[in-house]
Amino acid sequence: MWFKTVSAPMSNAKQPPPHPPSSNRLHVALVLLFATCLAMPFPGGATLVPRMSLEQMAAAADTVIHGTVVGSWSAWDSTHEFIWTHYEIRLTESMLGDTLDKAVISEPGGVVGNDSMDIVGAPRYRIAEEVVLFTTRTPIGYLRTSGWGQGRFEVVADPRTGSTTVRSHLAGIELVEPAGAANALSQRPGTSPKALDGLPLDQFKNRLRTLIANRQRPRGER
Numbered sequence: 001m002w003f004k005t006v007s008a009p010m011s012n013a014k015q016p017p018p019h020p021p022s023s024n025r026l027h028v029a030l031v032l033l034f035a036t037c038l039a040m041p042f043p044g045g046a047t048l049v050p051r052m053s054l055e056q057m058a059a060a061a062d063t064v065i066h067g068t069v070v071g072s073w074s075a076w077d078s079t080h081e082f083i084w085t086h087y088e089i090r091l092t093e094s095m096l097g098d099t100l101d102k103a104v105i106s107e108p109g110g111v112v113g114n115d116s117m118d119i120v121g122a123p124r125y126r127i128a129e130e131v132v133l134f135t136t137r138t139p140i141g142y143l144r145t146s147g148w149g150q151g152r153f154e155v156v157a158d159p160r161t162g163s164t165t166v167r168s169h170l171a172g173i174e175l176v177e178p179a180g181a182a183n184a185l186s187q188r189p190g191t192s193p194k195a196l197d198g199l200p201l202d203q204f205k206n207r208l209r210t211l212i213a214n215r216q217r218p219r220g221e222r
Contacts, residue, residue, distance in 0.1 A: 045120050046120065046173055046174040047120045047172060047173050048173075049149075049173045049174065049175055050147075050177070051175040051176060051177055051178070051192070052146065052147040053190020053191050054191040054207075054211070055211060056190055057134040057150065057151050058208060058211035059215055060146065061134040061135060061136060061151065062135060062137045063098075063103065063133075063134075063135045063143060064095040064096035064097070064132070064133070064134055064135075064208060065089060065093070065094050065095065065096075065103055065133050066095065066130075066131070066133075066205065067089040067091040067102075067103065067131065067133075068090050068128065068130045069089055069125045069129045070088050070090045071087070072086065072087045072125065073085070073086055074086070074111055074112050082108055082117065083108070083109060083111070083112050083117040084142065085108075085124070086142075087104065087105045087107070088103075089102060089103045089131070089133070092130075095212060104142075105133065105143050105144065105145060106138075106142035106144060107145065108122050121148050121149065121171075121172035122148065122149075123145045123149040123152050123169065129154060130154070130155035131153060131155060132153040132201075132204065132205070132208070133146075133151055134147075149169050149171070150168070150170065150173075150175075151193075152168070152169045153166040153167065153168055153169070153196070153204070154168075155201055164201040165197075165198050165201060165204075166197070166198075166199055167198070168193035168194050168196060
């Protein structure tokens with residue numbers, strides 16, 4: 001089951017606000033997929049999520065940041081309907097978005113007092129974890145990881161060589177093609193997050209800078 005609370009029966013549990021869509025077509029797919037997830041279990045308890053490529057995430061993101069998780073806390077939203085866990089990120093670099101010293105990323109689920117909400121597939125970050133993140137803003141103003149964790153890349157250091165690479169995080173989600181996406185993907189293939197595992201951090205960030213620059217450049221100049 002997609003999520004559960006200890007303070008209310010599953011039959012009365014409410015659906016958390018959906019992740020902001022990157023297109024109308026993706027929005028329709030998300031609505032249908034969320035309804036399906038709530039209606040029946042899936043192998044391993046995974047949440048079905050529309051597949052996003054690196055290029056799609058770069059085009060749709062509100063921020064792209066590199067930093068380290070330094071704190072976390074859980075709280076109810078302003079309407080007291082859903083619990084969110086908030087993660088404070090000390091920024092090494094803001095590649096897209098405001099240039100700040102820190103950012104707060106919020107994911108649905110968490111524990112507040114005797115109440116808990118478990119959202120399968122929602123990213124959970126560790127203190128001291130170094131990450132590169134794509135984020136999008138929710139209707140209530142929170143920044144969330146793009147694509148239910150597809151926009152999360154952990155920075156991994158090799159203790160022997162000191163070199164750093166990136167690694168994707170897709171735990172708890174099962175990727176599916178958005179409705180009607182087959183022809184679009186064949187015409188404009190993108191890079192899957194998993195294909196980037198092991199890429200050196202500097203190469204990964206240079207690739208992101210190029211994608212961001214192309215997004216911000218007028219179409220005729222690309």
